[in-house]
Amino acid sequence: MPTTIVVGAQWGDEGKGKITDILAENADVVVRYQGGNNAGHTVVIGDEEFKLHLIPSGILHPNCTCIMADGTVIDPQVLAQEITGLQQRGYACENLRISCNAHVIMPYHRLLDGLAEEARGKGSIGTTRRGIGPAYTDKTARMPCPVRFADLSDAQRLQDIIADQLAQKNVILQALYNHLALDPEEVFQQVWPSAQMVGKYATDTRKIIQESTQRGRRIVFEGAQGTFLDLDYGTYPFVTSSHPVAGGACLGTGIGPTAIDEVTLVCKAYTTRVGAGILPTEAADDAADQLRDRGQEYGTTTGRPRRCGWLDGVVLRSAALVNGATSVAMTKLDVLDTLATIPVCVGYEIEGVLLDRVPAWADDLHKVRPVYEELPGWQQSLEEMREWAQLPPAAQAYVEKIAELTGVPVTMISVGPRREQTIFGE
Numbered sequence: 004m005p006t007t008i009v010v011g012a013q014w015g016d017e018g019k020g021k022i023t024d025i026l027a028e029n030a031d032v033v034v035r036y037q038g039g040n041n042a043g044h045t046v047v048i049g050d051e052e053f054k055l056h057l058i059p060s061g062i063l064h065p066n067c068t069c070i071m072a073d074g075t076v077i078d079p080q081v082l083a084q085e086i087t088g089l090q091q092r093g094y095a096c097e098n099l100r101i102s103c104n105a106h107v108i109m110p111y112h113r114l115l116d117g118l119a120e121e122a123r124g125k126g127s128i129g130t131t132r133r134g135i136g137p138a139y140t141d142k143t144a145r146m147p148c149p150v151r152f153a154d155l156s157d158a159q160r161l162q163d164i165i166a167d168q169l170a171q172k173n174v175i176l177q178a179l180y181n182h183l184a185l186d187p188e189e190v191f192q193q194v195w196p197s198a199q200m201v202g203k204y205a206t207d208t209r210k211i212i213q214e215s216t217q218r219g220r221r222i223v224f225e226g227a228q229g230t231f232l233d234l235d236y237g238t239y240p241f242v243t244s245s246h247p248v249a250g251g252a253c254l255g256t257g258i259g260p261t262a263i264d265e266v267t268l269v270c271k272a273y274t275t276r277v278g279a280g281i282l283p284t285e286a287a288d289d290a291a292d293q294l295r296d297r298g299q300e301y302g303t304t305t306g307r308p309r310r311c312g313w314l315d316g317v318v319l320r321s322a323a324l325v326n327g328a329t330s331v332a333m334t335k336l337d338v339l340d341t342l343a344t345i346p347v348c349v350g351y352e353i354e355g356v357l358l359d360r361v362p363a364w365a366d367d368l369h370k371v372r373p374v375y376e377e378l379p380g381w382q383q384s385l386e387e388m389r390e391w392a393q394l395p396p397a398a399q400a401y402v403e404k405i406a407e408l409t410g411v412p413v414t415m416i417s418v419g420p421r422r423e424q425t426i427f428g429e
């Protein structure tokens with residue numbers, strides 16, 4: 004696996020943290036290429052559970068260089084908390100590197116995210132309210148120049164940028180949202196203690212990544228969220244503001260597509276979504292409740308209950324194509340252990356026409372009718388199984404269906420949260 008991108012096939016929360024953590028065991032470098040603390044990874048090692056929002060799960064492997072690259076957005080207050088939490092548990096974080104160019108989420112971004120959501124009313128996106136959209140908006144707007152990670156080490160520079168930003172933001176806050184203006188000095192004081200702590204991690208991460216690929220070091224690129232939350236390829240406008248798809252790994256880190264060897268598509272055995280937007284295979288209440296309870300489908304970041312539904316083969320096939328997947332890692336297969344039969348969506352019907360991939364015009368998704376195949380359940384626990392041959396035939400058939408729908412081999416099957424609860428190969 005010299006260079007592998009790990010990308011979510013659905014709407015995020017596929018269990019990428021565990022898969023990255025397993026791959027990180029043999030990796031020299033783990034890189035997060037987009038997103039911010041809207042993400043949440045839970046990694047279980049032995050009896051210890053780690054919930055990470057910003058820092059890639061590679062941080063738990065001290066010999067692995069752990070990078071947050073140019074395409075990420077970073078809230079210094081959250082980062083400082085996360086580093087302190089890890090240090091208290093014996094992880095020094097000396098292997099952490101952060102791009103000097105990563106954009107910084109400031110308190111006014113969080114405020115504006117919340118105010119915009121309130122103003123949208125029933126049409127809200129259901130964002131995590133972590134300031135992600137407003138921070139990426141400032142990045143693309145360019146002027147006045149927003150805070151970037153390297154700015155955090157220079158008090159005067161940071162103060163000047165905050166003043167420039169608030170000259171504009173205060174007009175918006177007052178005129179559009181009828182909100183009090185923010186005081187630049189107060190904002191600075193809010194951020195400065197964390198900025199002082201995290202600023203030292205700023206560096207030229209492009210150089211580290213480019214040199215690592217040239218030397219053939221093993222690199223894992225970790226995508227946050229999932230394919231259908233991608234700004235271009237997701238269910239727009241109910242998406243995040245960055246590019247989780249595999250192409251985002253090049254944009255967000257400074258390497259070209261020819262430097263990538265493998266793309267592992269992480270696919271949960273059923274479908275979930277948080278926030279608003281279409282979910283074609285959303286299950287009826289009872290079935291959704293059962294999936295949510297067994298799968299503990301509550302947001303790692305916001306604690307929100309996730310909407311739950313059946314596996315959507317059309318979504319998976321489209322994700323395999325848009326990401327150029329070379330393998331599939333299937334997670335949470337054990338959550339389906341109790342079901343007698345399991346519906347799998349194998350196509351969409353729209354006005355009498357059968358579709359095998361997600362329509363490009365997201366509004367058409369509201370008109371599709373999922374076509375289901377009913378697969379037999381296995382009704383026994385998979386949690387202690389460690390080899391393909393141990394899996395009951397019905398579970399094997401379910402996995403093979405995923406390989407058939409995506410056209411990509413399933414090389415990892417996760418049957419529980421712990422590292423060892425993983426079956427390799429088919």
Ligand code: IMP
Nearest residue numbers: 015016041042129130131242243277278
């Ligand atoms: P934002 O990224 O906070 O702007 O939220 C935009 C949409 O993406 C909302 O529907 C969020 O619930 C969703 N979202 C953002 N991050 C994640 C994630 O890590 N997992 C699942 N959904 C996410």
